[in-house]
Amino acid sequence: MLKTAYSPYWLILCIALGLVYAYVLYSRKKEPWTPVWNKVLFALRFLVVSIIGYLFLEPFLSIQKNTSEPFKIIFLWDDSESVHKSEKDLQNYWQNIKQLSNDLENEKGVDIPILDLEGNDLSEQDNIQNLRKISPLNTAIKNIGENFDKRLISEVILFSDGIYNQGISPDYYAFPFQLSTVGLGDTTAKKDVVLQQISYNKVAYEGNQFPIEADVLHTGFAGVTTKVILLQNGNVLSQKNVQFENEQGVTSIQFLVDAVETGFQDYKIQVEVLEDEFNTQNNSKNAYINIVAGKKNILLLAPYPHPDIKALAAAIDGNDNYDFTLAIDGISEDQIKNLEDYDLAILFHLPNINNSFDVEIRKLKNSEVPLWFVTDPKLNVRRHNELNESVNLVPSSESDQAFAVFNSNFDLFELSNEHKELLEDFPPVSMPFAKHNFHPLSKALFLKRVGNVYTEEPVFVFYNNNDIRQATLLIQDFRIWRMVEYLNTQKHEFFDDWVMKSIRYLTAKNQKDRFKVFPKKEAFADNEKIEFQVEIYNEVYDRIYGIPVQLEINSSKDSVFNYEFTPDRLKPDFIVGNLPGGIYKYKASATIQGKGFESSGQFVVEKFDMESQNLQANFNLLKRVADKNEGKFFYSNQISELQDYLNAKEYPRVLSGESETVPLTQNLIPYILIFLLVFGEWFIRRYFGSY
Structure with a gap:
């Protein structure tokens, strides 16, 4: 269909x-050609001018293209180590899956990609x-x-042992497509500690x-006594005998x-290995703890009691490393100590109009x-803007x-990926409806x-001007997060994590060193x-x-790693790569304008071996999903039943259409037509001896 970028009424003007152009040219002059040829020339000039005018309306062809695509059956393969360690004859089973995929593609004309948990095609x-x-x-399923295209997904088949150790449970909510599951591994409870x-x-x-608290799960060792040992750098600090009373x-x-x-x-906690244990790789764990000097004093000021205060107080009070003072106007303001001794003050709904x-x-x-x-709509906005350097x-x-x-x-x-998913x-x-003004140095x-619209509007920001640190939380009723998290996970890990990491950042002292080298996190996983x-x-x-910067990294096991690099504007940071688990000390040095500078510190690499902790397949979870x-x-072992189930379904091709626009001004045809019309008019006039 031929359309224009402007209103079709402009075509009347063209x-x-x-008509006006042709009329002016061929109506009033006596020419050496007959009236019939005069009408022909009139028509040719009319067409040329009208077509050129029409091209200024940016005409285009709208072409509807219809395509048919096959349905997809997506095989999602759990490529985690726990499947490898518990499923017998895994390679033969993989060949059966590939054969099933090929048979269905040939018989049903469907497309069957086999994906791993990261979405790679296998x-x-x-x-x-x-x-x-x-x-x-x-x-993996959500991705x-x-x-x-959800319209093309007939079904997803998950091949898994049902063990998940990152993110929320896959039976938390329904997915927008049909999902069947195939149980791999062994559900038998093995004798294990x-x-x-x-x-x-x-x-x-x-x-x-x-305190360091250890939870020991035991199966099949009723009446047996074992030792739980606490070690530091290989030295035993303490040990306790534990008797398992039940099966x-x-x-x-x-x-x-x-x-x-x-x-x-x-610190390492280790459970003594017992005879006939199925898996001895899950008997120990390391705890890396940062010992710092002195407690931090936190003050929370509030004009009245509020449920959100209780949520904040619960997160802070649960940490023995902070002395927390809560002062509510007219109720407990006498709790305040010397104000200069506080490392952080939380102004809850303050300053207000009551001062x-x-x-x-x-x-x-x-x-x-x-x-x-922590803001709310009843703040004294003028006073707040005087105090807050990051948010106006x-x-x-x-x-x-x-x-x-x-x-x-x-x-x-950093917040963990699991916590980001929970949020x-x-x-x-x-949250505020108005769009507030944020300082360029603010970080959200x-x-x-x-709804489903992601905005760039900050609702929790931090500010650091090298003299003082501030934060602004533009959210009310955030206690709901703590309640819902406990309802879903029976823990408060996410809520406590973002609150305490915010406090740790705000109470850290600014350093005005000319040379700073520090790891982006205090603790990394070994992967x-x-x-x-x-x-x-x-x-x-x-x-x-x-x-140029020289970097020396020393491990607690006396290994030394030396690096040299030169940061630039495009790559100001330095990536070392993977390191084995342990505590590391680093020292960086550089010469700046003829002077030597050094920067040193510590970081931790934690051994990441979640897949060895639990090898008992969870088919009940797969059934619920x-x-x-x-x-x-x-x-x-029901591969033939799965094939019959998939063969019994119909997979019609999905018809989809899309509209393609082709600008007429980018096509040679109208220009060739104009040339032929102009040439025809010129030839006739030339033939009769005129120009």
Whole structure:
């Protein structure tokens, strides 16, 4: 269909222009040709002018193209190590899966990609290598809906042992396609002792005692006694005897440890290996704890009681490394100590129009105590904007029910991928409707999402001007996150994590060194690349580049790694690569404008071996996933039943259409037509002796 970029009414003007032009040229002059040829010339000039005018309307051809595509049956293969360690004759089973895929493609005309948990196509692989260190089943299934056209997905078949150790459970919600599952591995409970988890604070303060708690899961060892040992650098600090009373259960053991030496300390908890244990690789775990000097004092000021305060207080009070003071106007303001002794003040819904704690807030500001603002619509906006250097609030009493999402560009500290996923699934909370003004140096941890629309509007920001640090939380009713997280996971890990990491950042002291080299995280997994951030400044603290840097890394096992690199504007940081588990000390040196500078510190690499912790397949989970997504569950030896199930379904091709626009001005035909018309008019006039 021929259309134009402008209104079709402009076509009338083009026709009128052609008629007027031809009429002026051929109506009033006596020419040496007959009236019949005069009409022919009139028509030729009319067409030329009208067509040229029409081309100025940017005409285009709209072409509808219809295509038919085959349905897809997607085989999702769990390529984690736990499947490799528990499924017998895995390679023969892989060949059966490939044969099933080929048979269905030939008989039914469907497309069957075989994907691993990361979305890579395994269809061409003759042998399968299950080496993945994690099992993010929910994320892998969710990615299929994002990477494929859902209209073309007839069904997804998940081949897995049902063990997941990253992200939320895959039976948490239904997926937008039919999903069947095939159980791999062995569900039989083996005689085993598993150090299931160890719980500890990652930071402790020198001179204090801190707990390390171990949960030991035992199966098949009723009446047996074993030892749980706490070691540091190979030396036994403490050990406890544990008797397993029942055939299966979990026993908790707590050790109290003295924080003697500052810096990262490596503690290892080990359960003595028993005879006939099925898996001895899950009997020990390491705890890397950073011992620092002195506790931090946290003050929270509030004009009235509020449920959100209780959520914040629960996160802070649960950490023995902080002294927490809560002062509520008219109720407990006498709890406040010397204001200059506080390392952070949380101003909850302050400053307000009643000037609650106004004197204290002024003193905190003058003392350069870091401030964390938690806003609400009833703030004294003018006073707030005087105190807050990062956010200039726009007066508004309106609020929005919206979601919070993690900002992928945030680099001040890390939240785990599992916690980022949890945040995506939390219910909406109250956020400001107005668009506030943010300082260019502000960095947002959380952004606002309205429905399915991701915005760039910050709702939790941090600010650092090298003299003082501030944070602003523009969310109300965030206690809902803590409640929903506990409802889904029976833990408060995500809520406590973002609160405590925010406090740790705000209470850290700024350093005005001209040479800074530090790891981007305090703790890495041994399957992660170690990345260092490098900052070099001249005498007036302008950042400079092109200075060679020498880096020496020493492990606790006396291994030494030496590197040399030159940061530039495009690559200011340095990636070391993977390192084995342990505590590492580093020292970087550089010569800046003839002076030598050094920067040193510590970081931890944690051994990442989640796949060896649990080798008992969870078919009940796979059955729930299949039921929730209108699929079926099959055992691994039911490959023929799976083939019959898929053969019984019909897979019609999916018809889809798309409209393609072709600009007529980019086609030679109208220009050839204009040339022929102009040439014809010129030839006739020339033939009769005119121009």
